[in-house]
Amino acid sequence: MKTTRADPQPADFTDVRATNLAVVLRHLRANGPSSRASIAASTGLNKATVSSLTGHLIEQRLLRETGLSGNRIGRPGTALALDGSAYAAIGLQVAADRLTALALDFAGDQLLLWHRALALPGDPAGAAGRSVSAIAALAQRAASRVRQQGRQVLGITVAVPGLVEEGGTVRLSPPLGWSDLDLRGLLSGSLRQPDLDIAVANQASLAALAELRHNGDPRLDLTYVSGASGVEAGIVADGRLLHGARGFTGQIGRFTLGPAGAPTLADLAGIEPLVRRALPGSDPESHTDLAPAVEEVAIRARTGDPATLAALRDTGGHLGQGLALLANLVNPEIIVLGDHYAALAEWILPAAEAELARNTLAPAAGGARLTTSALGLHAAALGGAVSHLDRIDTGSLPARG
Amino acid sequence: MKTTRADPQPADFTDVRATNLAVVLRHLRANGPSSRASIAASTGLNKATVSSLTGHLIEQRLLRETGLSGNRIGRPGTALALDGSAYAAIGLQVAADRLTALALDFAGDQLLLWHRALALPGDPAGAAGRSVSAIAALAQRAASRVRQQGRQVLGITVAVPGLVEEGGTVRLSPPLGWSDLDLRGLLSGSLRQPDLDIAVANQASLAALAELRHNGDPRLDLTYVSGASGVEAGIVADGRLLHGARGFTGQIGRFTLGPAGAPTLADLAGIEPLVRRALPGSDPESHTDLAPAVEEVAIRARTGDPATLAALRDTGGHLGQGLALLANLVNPEIIVLGDHYAALAEWILPAAEAELARNTLAPAAGGARLTTSALGLHAAALGGAVSHLDRIDTGSLPARG
Numbered sequence: 093m094k095t096t097r098a099d100p101q102p103a104d105f106t107d108v109r110a111t112n113l114a115v116v117l118r119h120l121r122a123n124g125p126s127s128r129a130s131i132a133a134s135t136g137l138n139k140a141t142v143s144s145l146t147g148h149l150i151e152q153r154l155l156r157e158t159g160l161s162g163n164r165i166g167r168p169g170t171a172l173a174l175d176g177s178a179y180a181a182i183g184l185q186v187a188a189d190r191l192t193a194l195a196l197d198f199a200g201d202q203l204l205l206w207h208r209a210l211a212l213p214g215d216p217a218g219a220a221g222r223s224v225s226a227i228a229a230l231a232q233r234a235a236s237r238v239r240q241q242g243r244q245v246l247g248i249t250v251a252v253p254g255l256v257e258e259g260g261t262v263r264l265s266p267p268l269g270w271s272d273l274d275l276r277g278l279l280s281g282s283l284r285q286p287d288l289d290i291a292v293a294n295q296a297s298l299a300a301l302a303e304l305r306h307n308g309d310p311r312l313d314l315t316y317v318s319g320a321s322g323v324e325a326g327i328v329a330d331g332r333l334l335h336g337a338r339g340f341t342g343q344i345g346r347f348t349l350g351p352a353g354a355p356t357l358a359d360l361a362g363i364e365p366l367v368r369r370a371l372p373g374s375d376p377e378s379h380t381d382l383a384p385a386v387e388e389v390a391i392r393a394r395t396g397d398p399a400t401l402a403a404l405r406d407t408g409g410h411l412g413q414g415l416a417l418l419a420n421l422v423n424p425e426i427i428v429l430g431d432h433y434a435a436l437a438e439w440i441l442p443a444a445e446a447e448l449a450r451n452t453l454a455p456a457a458g459g460a461r462l463t464t465s466a467l468g469l470h471a472a473a474l475g476g477a478v479s480h481l482d483r484i485d486t487g488s489l490p491a492r493g
Numbered sequence: 494m495k496t497t498r499a500d501p502q503p504a505d506f507t508d509v510r511a512t513n514l515a516v517v518l519r520h521l522r523a524n525g526p527s528s529r530a531s532i533a534a535s536t537g538l539n540k541a542t543v544s545s546l547t548g549h550l551i552e553q554r555l556l557r558e559t560g561l562s563g564n565r566i567g568r569p570g571t572a573l574a575l576d577g578s579a580y581a582a583i584g585l586q587v588a589a590d591r592l593t594a595l596a597l598d599f600a601g602d603q604l605l606l607w608h609r610a611l612a613l614p615g616d617p618a619g620a621a622g623r624s625v626s627a628i629a630a631l632a633q634r635a636a637s638r639v640r641q642q643g644r645q646v647l648g649i650t651v652a653v654p655g656l657v658e659e660g661g662t663v664r665l666s667p668p669l670g671w672s673d674l675d676l677r678g679l680l681s682g683s684l685r686q687p688d689l690d691i692a693v694a695n696q697a698s699l700a701a702l703a704e705l706r707h708n709g710d711p712r713l714d715l716t717y718v719s720g721a722s723g724v725e726a727g728i729v730a731d732g733r734l735l736h737g738a739r740g741f742t743g744q745i746g747r748f749t750l751g752p753a754g755a756p757t758l759a760d761l762a763g764i765e766p767l768v769r770r771a772l773p774g775s776d777p778e779s780h781t782d783l784a785p786a787v788e789e790v791a792i793r794a795r796t797g798d799p800a801t802l803a804a805l806r807d808t809g810g811h812l813g814q815g816l817a818l819l820a821n822l823v824n825p826e827i828i829v830l831g832d833h834y835a836a837l838a839e840w841i842l843p844a845a846e847a848e849l850a851r852n853t854l855a856p857a858a859g860g861a862r863l864t865t866s867a868l869g870l871h872a873a874a875l876g877g878a879v880s881h882l883d884r885i886d887t888g889s890l891p892a893r894g
Contacts (some may be wrong), residue, residue, distance in 0.1 A: 095794075101514065101516070102513050102516045102538045103508070103509045103512035103516075104509060105506075105509065107504070107508075107509065107512070108504045108505060108506065108509055110509065111504035111508070112503050112504065115502070115503045115504075136502075136503050137503045240565075251613075255854065255855050263855065263856070264854065264855065264856070273769075297561050313736075313737055313738040325822070327822070327823075329736070329737070330731065330733075330736065332731075332733075335730075335731065335824075336714055336730070336825065336859070336860065337714040337825060337826035337861070338819075338826075338859055338860050339824070340824040340854075340855040340859040342821075342822060342852045343820065343822065343853075343855070344821065345854075346817075346821045347813070347818055347821065348750065348814075348852060349748060349758070349814050352851065358831060367860065386791075413749075414750070417750065417818055417822075419749055420741075420744040421726070421743060421745065421819060421823070422728075422735060422737055422822070422823070423664055423736075423737025423739060423740070423741040423742045424737065424738060425738035450753065451747070451749060453656065453667075453744045453746075453747040454656050454664065454739070454741040454744070454748070456665070456740065457663070457739070458739055458741040458874055459738055459739050460738070472609050
């Protein structure tokens with residue numbers, strides 16, 4: 093998502109207009125239907141400018157007029173609202189056990205949420221080929237569905253665990269068994285729609301974007317911690333996703349501090365090792381879906397099974413140690429535990445909070461609050477769709493389809 | 494340095510002008526003296542705009558006309574250059590063993606560099622009081638000196654190790670023995686110059702700003718690692734300093750991953766533990782200046798002393814493990830080893846590079862290059878001064894003095 097590095101670019105009136113379009117869209121996103129007068133009063137833009145901007149947005153079918161004036165400021169008048177009817181944004185999430193597709197309209201309402209079983213990794217080379225076909229087929233079906241509803245597709249973003257380069261090549265994905273896979277190129281070739289905006293990005297980073305929008309504060313320092321395919325973090329600093337030099341951020345599962353061969357954070361605090369320990373005899377890698385095993389762990393914990401509770405405390409404690417490294421380094425305000433961690437948070441959180449506070453130099457973990465995701469197992473798919481809405485919300489309007 | 498969080502602000506022509514002022518200033522900063530025609534040709538701004546912008550900057554005494562046309566593009570003409578004569582920016586660096594003051598003119602030339610011995614920590618409460626007086630006195634002297642030269646002071650930024658809040662309160666500085674010290678408030682009260690811009694910030698973050706400017710690429714992902722007062726990192730992501738929610742970033746010295754009481758990265762890879770190990774019988778905390786002890790370690794290493802070389806390898810290896818945690822999380826392009834690490838880099842770097850690569854998930858450490866600072870022991874003081882030039886370079890021009 094980062095463009096090439098260059099000297100700062102001169103600004104002109106186009107930039108002013110994009111900034112002001114963004115101000116109007118974000119105002120409506122945050123406050124719901126509002127009259128032109130109340131938009132002007134709240135944003136500081138003058139009424140003529142608001143009329144011009146909203147006229148443009150209505151013409152682009154991003155706003156619509158509604159009879160309801162949702163705001164009491166100014167004279168009652170026609171209210172404007174985000175228009176969900178013309179566009180759709182699609183997110184796909186690839187995990188070792190399943191594929192998820194999700195579509196949002198421009199107003200942020202969910203248009204579809206589909207799951208497909210996916211068995212990975214088997215034969216890595218063959219599995220990648222079969223998986224890419226399955227991803228392309230699901231993307232194609234989702235795009236067809238929203239087009240049947242008369243919508244233009246703003247773009248498709250695929251969420252993948254592991255190291256994803258800016259151009260959409262999966263450099264290394266241990267959970268999927270992939271390396272050096274040009275997923276974006278393969279999907280573009282398969283979908284054969286040159287105008288379609290296709291992107292591939294790290295799943296925890298996309299989930300962090302979804303959490304940021306869910307939270308509503310656009311300038312938050314928020315870290316999302318994924319507990320599904322490995323342990324990864326998506327880091328938002330001052331409202332911007334941390335990309336790093338090549339897009340390889342948030343790999344907290346690889347944390348280790350000790351001699352060669354010392355266990356990593358993923359070994360100590362991952363969901364699969366937890367399941368293996370809490371459900372002896374079970375092999376989580378053989379599950380086509382990890383969720384039932386996680387639910388079984390929760391059931392045993394609820395009955396007070398001492399071995400299960402000890403395993404959960406241990407996982408939470410190690411997770412807290414890893415999160416303390418993260419808190420010492422990037423000082424988030426909110427750390428959101430996602431995916432399967434969320435389902436087990438009741439038993440993981442206390443130990444995680446204690447170790448986080450104990451291992452952070454700043455008092456009270458530097459102010460970091462440890463919370464639980466409310467977005468379920470498809471936060472990254474949601475983030476993939478959200479990334480396309482975010483772009484429009486910066487004032488970069490869609491090309492006319 | 495972060496302002497309060499709020500909705501995005503509407504843009505107007507003032508923002509366009511600030512952006513374009515920034516384009517002109519950064520062009521001259523990067524390319525040296527240039528004619529108006531060559532500025533227009535290189536930046537894409539039209540000639541009338543360049544004339545208006547440069548006229549404004551000459552009036553503000555940020556640019557001056559020079560006889561030399563330093564550029565061959567377009568007709569030969571009067572060249573414009575950054576004007577160093579009217580302003581000065583001051584950085585102060587507080588370490589456990591000394592105070593440093595440094596001033597730059599607006600062209601980036603060094604106006605003064607002073608060192609003062611400082612014995613810390615002794616009696617923490619009393620020492621803080623004495624240190625604040627010493628800092629205020631040095632700041633006052635530096636400001637007086639540059640004012641005698643007819644310059645307006647753009648601001649003073651004080652670099653401190655540890656946790657510094659945005660408002661300038663030192664929340665915790667283990668190397669200085671300070672906690673909850675409103676350093677900015679105390680200095681403002683002592684200097685009694687209400688118009689003077691005084692700031693306090695973390696020393697590694699400021700050193701990272703100095704390295705960024707030294708490097709010349711304004712959008713780099715660069716991490717500076719301080720090896721003087723503790724072990725800290727200053728993290729620049731995509732050209733922006735990582736602040737975190739409260740300004741508490743980069744505390745890699747606190748890294749640990751293990752049971753309570755496990756050694757931290759500062760214990761394993763700090764300069765003081767290294768000196769203690771390489772020079773048995775020496776107590777680095779009793780040094781008023783750590784530099785001679787570090788030089789003694791270097792001399793022993795040069796003679797091939799096996800125990801010294803082993804201690805250096807050990808320090809480098811642990812440092813590399815800590816840097817791998819950082820590389821896994823923020824994926825820097827350049828990691829700069831600064832302060833005393835730079836003086837010992839010849840012996841520390843090989844082990845650090847090996848452990849960095851071994852412990853990073855991405856191949857070849859995610860592209861991170863480990864380098865040595867060329868800015869010496871006063872990089873943070875330089876960064877303090879640079880922070881004020883950076884602000885002007887964004888188009889935020891100084892108030893008229």
